[in-house]
Each structure stands twice: as structure tokens, then as C-alpha cells.
Amino acid sequence: MSELTEDQFRLLWEYFYRETGMAFTEGRHAYIAPRVAERMRATGRQNFAAYFACLTAHASAELAPFINAFTVNETYFYREEYQLRCLTTDLLRHRTEAKPPGESVRLWSLPCSTGEEPYSLAIFLLENWSYADDYNIEIIGSDIDTAVLAAAAAGIYGKRALMRLDSGLVEKYFEQLDEDNWRIIQDLRDSVLFTSINAVEPAEVRRHGSFDVIFCRNMLIYFDEISRRTVAENLYEALLPGGYLCLGHAESMSRISGLFEICRYDDAIVYRRPLEGKP
């Protein structure tokens, strides 16, 4: 396929933005053109006009693969481990202060990519939170990319994804399939729910209920300013009063929204929805 023209780039940009809230930037032609070319090949469309018509048709089956082509899914187990330590040493301690044993603790990994983060949450809690047996821990992983959700549910990983785990954890929570691949054990696969989500859409976020802690790392960087603020309000709604939001280490909620309190703990800086009556 020849280079995208400015008009074609703008058409794609506007459509992608309307559907996802995520913004392409001017300098990303080189990133976008080959992905569009790949989708045109996959759908058998000979030119941009035919592909764009296919993409934008009502209830198009091409929308999900198109979005999937532009999402970044590079991650690994125990990424930004300091936040996991913060979860078990501080966040859950505060969240369970007024929660009797037997109640639910709900955690949300968003975006979850191919599952490394929600499974990491599960493993880290089982290994490091001494009250894990006292509560019903519910972990949900969500992503806009439907292809990665299928991979997350399958739970098969290569060496690179496991590089931060010591051999004892690998042996305990994975079964080796061959020289290069491991599958997370059935118990864990059965314990994490994976769902699709467009985080810009309030109704899609709302249907997931309320959470004690949300991990939303390295997602907001893909949105423009207004979408970022909309997502921040969606996440605020999705937190229980006093619930926590963990962003990526280079991200700051302070530049996006004033809805959250900043909480500084030994291992991490996180954001909290104020308790009721403390706006």
C-alpha cells in the first residue's frame, strides 16, 4: 500500500478517536501505515476507500481487529513490583481496616494486556499478603484489545514474560509446556476474570462495579486531554470511597483531575478516592 495521504490519515484518526478516545499524533504515520496495510491485506481490501468503508460499516467485524492492531501489549510478570509491595503493605491494610473477614476485596487491572498484571496480582497476594485467606479476593483484568484477552485467558507465556519471577514461583504457579513456554496453573486461570472494555465509555466502566484498588498503568498516555479526564472520572466512579488508583511510574493524576487525593507510601505514590464527606 502506498503512504497514507493526509486526508486518509485524518479520516482514520477521527474514526479511531471516536471509537476509543485514543489519539494518534501527527508524527505517527510510520507507525500507522504498515498496520493499516496489514489490515487491508487481512480483509482483502485493495484500496483505502474500500477498507475504510468495511471498517466503518454498521456493526463491522473489522473494528476489533483494527483497534487491536494499534494497541501495545508489551509487559511481563511483577512489572513495577514496588506497587505490588505497596498493595500488600499499605493499600490492603487500609482497605480492610473496616472490612470484616469473609467480605470481598476487588482488584481491577486495566488494561490487562495478555494477563501478566492480573496474574501477578494474584501470585503476589498469595505469596505476600498474610490476610489473603480471610477475604474473598476478586481480580478482574480488562482490555480494549479482544485478541489479548483470549491470550490472557489461555495464560501461556514465554521466557521474557517470566524474567522477573524466581524459579520457585515459576515452579509453583506455572506448568512448563516446552522449552520456551509455560502455562499458568488452572487454579489461577480459573480465578481471574477477563473482560473487554472501552475505558472512555462510562457505562462500560460502571457495569464492572466498584473496586478497592484499580491498577491502571500506562494507559492514560494513549488518550488526549479530554478523554483522559473522562477516564479519570470513570475510574473515580469505579472506586469505592477510600479506594486506590495506581498509575504507571511516569504518569500523574494531578495533571489530569483534582478528584483524587495523593497518598505517599514507602513503596509508591498512589491516588485515592476520598472518603465520603471529604471532597
Place this chain on the structure above:
Amino acid sequence: MPLIRKPAPQPEPAASADWHTLAAQLQSGTPDERWSAARALADAPQSAPALSDALATQTDPRLREAIFTSLARHNNEPALHVLLHHLRTDDASLRSGALGAMALMPDMIMQRLDALLHDQDPDIRIAACDLARHIPAAATLAAILATEPVVNVCAATIDVLADIGTPAECAALTACGNRFPNEVFLSFSIKTAMERITSRDGA
């Protein structure tokens, strides 16, 4: 294992309240209803006046933020009109919220920037400079430097040009310094801005 998995959440039924009902909830509902109404009115582009009324009477900062976000999502003339109105109030939190919301509407601001930079109120002109920081407006700001009578507005303009200016704006910066020869801080700002522009250009 203490981990549990519940069934996947189902889609919520579509909201049925019309925007008049939401506007009424915005004024008289519970805090949660007011918050939800403010957010839902983002999808009612005709509701800017109702959102404006609520800004005048509701003081919960969370609710105000949701209202400002909805106005920004309207991204239309009525919303911009409301935001400009609140940018002129004495309430600092309203002014700050309005400015933040306007910054989320770069296309609308681009169209109105010249008018804002010529507003009668110097505080509005300073706010307009701030809004120009994230849009391609260097030439427009440079033109302002030739005629702007208030030195603080010039200083705000120079501060933004230090971030977004190009060598093409340096002559306007120099000329501005010549218009205010006794304002030492302005000379310092201009020198700093030009250094930043030239170092960026040479990078």
C-alpha cells in the same frame, strides 16, 4: 485458594432520563445523583445553560469538576460562552475550573484566540495566553506583543512564547522589550525566552 471469580458483568441498560430531568437532578438530587446528572449531561449539548446554573449554585468541587468536563465535552459555542462567563467571576475555583475546561477544547480556543487576546479585561488576555500554550499560536501571540498595553499581559505572552516560539518570533520579542525599556523583569524574560527558542531551534 482465596481467589474467587464471579460471572462476567452484563451491559447496563441504556439510561432513559431526558436532559430536562437530568438538569433538575443536578440542582436538587442527592450528591450521587447530582454527580451522575452532571456527567450524563455531557451527552446533551443543549444543556450548557443548565450546567452553568449549577456551577453558580453548587459548591462541591467534585461536582464542579464533572460539570466542567461535561462542558468541555460539548465542545461547542454555548459551552465556550458559559466557560467565558465563569472565567470572569470572582470565584477563584470557578475561574480555575473554567480555564482548565477551556484548555480541553483546543479547536474552539484556536477559533476564538484572537478575540480573547483582545478582550477588554487583562486577566482574560492573560488566561488566553495560557490557553495558547498547547495550540499552534506562536505567530498570533507575537503579533499581540506589538500592541498590548499591559506589561503583565506581555510577560504572560513572553512566557508562553518561551515554550512554543520559533526564531520567527524573536523580532517581536525584541520590539516588545523596546516598548518597555524601564521594565527590567521584562527584559530578563525576553532574554530568557530568546535563549530557550534559539537553543531549541539549534537542538
